[in-house]
Amino acid sequence: MTEYIKEQTKIIRGGLTRSKFQETSEPIFLTSGFVYNKAEDAEAMFNEEIEGYQYTRYSNPTITTFEKRLAIIDGAEECFATATGMAAVYGAMMCQLKSGDHVVSARSLFGSCRQILKKIITNYGIEVTFVDGKNNAEWKNAIRKSTKVFFYETPSNPCLEIIDIKEVSKIAKQNNITTVVDNVFASPSLQKPSKLGADVVIYSGTKHIDGQGRVMGGAILSSKKFKEDKLKFFLRNTGSSISPFNAWVLLKGLETINLRVNAQSDNAFLIAQFLENHQQIEKVFYPYLKSFEQYDLAKQQQTKGGTVISFKIKGGKTEAYNLMNKLKIFEISNNLGDTKSLTIHPSTTTHRILEPKEKLEQNISDNLIRLSIGLEDPEDLIQDLDSSIQ
Secondary structure (H helix, E strand, O other): OOOOOOHHHHHHHOOOOOOOOOOOOOOOOOOOEOOOOOHHHHHHHHOOOOOOOOEOOOOOHHHHHHHHHHHHHHOOOEEEEEOOHHHHHHHHHHOOOOOOOEEEEEOOOOHHHHHHHHHHHHHHOOEEEEEOOOOHHHHHHOOOOOEEEEEEEOOOOOOOOOOOHHHHHHHHHHOOOEEEEEOOOOHHHHOOHHHHOOOEEEEEOHHHHHOOOOOOOEEEEEOHHHHHHHHHHHHHHHOOOOOHHHHHHHHHHHOOHHHHHHHHHHHHHHHHHHHHOOOOEEEEEOOOOOOOOOHHHHHHHOOOOOOEEEEEEOOOHHHHHHHHHHOOOOEEOOOOOOOOOEEEOHHHOOOOOOOHHHHHHOOOOOOEEEEEOOOOOHHHHHHHHHHHOO
């Protein structure tokens, strides 16, 4: 395979395979299974004595192409695509955990991630400790002899807390702990945890990878050893595989991810600056604002501030709802990373399941609004916000 040097070339041509028909666009192998020339070949395939495909739940040429390209872009050795981002979160942890094991997690998480850690994996005798992910000492102090996994999002959903990937990974390696990083908010375009020491990186392909609100999908990036020893057996047998069609859509989405995410991030920076200077806005959370608490760390880890902004309007839920309901361009949706600009009220939707104390710890209040910035003209987006803020 040709080794490409520049990032943008890898995004377009990494992992490229063509059938005998030499099509320009990667083909979709929309099939559940594959046939063998003879019974002996089937036996050899199931014994993994020969390479090939046997069943799409295990692997598929279209899915393989997507996996290879994402791994190249992310900087990881291997990738395993999943049906959704949450399947990736669950699979990345459960493939390596058993009863009696212990997980340390940052407390600032997407609601469904919190549910997996707090109410699902604990049913299997796995213990979980939540820490302030920004405080490196808390990670170290939470370690037990049974600790197997560190898990966190950076930036976090919805208030964009930043975790020091390099330092936390170093603490984990010193204690033989696997670091699992949710890189959804930054995307592989702006941040590469694999290059900073993380062992496993997970994505919701539905966000920036597709970026156009079309399909579900997820991915787990890791070393070849982790994929072979841990992931493959668990995911193949629990059935969280992605469909070939969805993998193809995500594959095509990867071709424009850098162009989209960088342009959206440029828009987001302008909008964050506008909000920060608005007299009706109480606080803005955006990593590339100098007022952001972890600005220096964000600049070290990310090439740009990202496509998501969260802010607190002066007032409460009524004022937040009034703003959202007046918006003409921004649409109310819990998705993010889309080419269309979106907004959501985290306290009553994506993070509604959190207890009041947990919301307080994560800075989630009734006057908090999350924006996902798209590819519209930033002047129009600023005007839309300005005319909707009372």
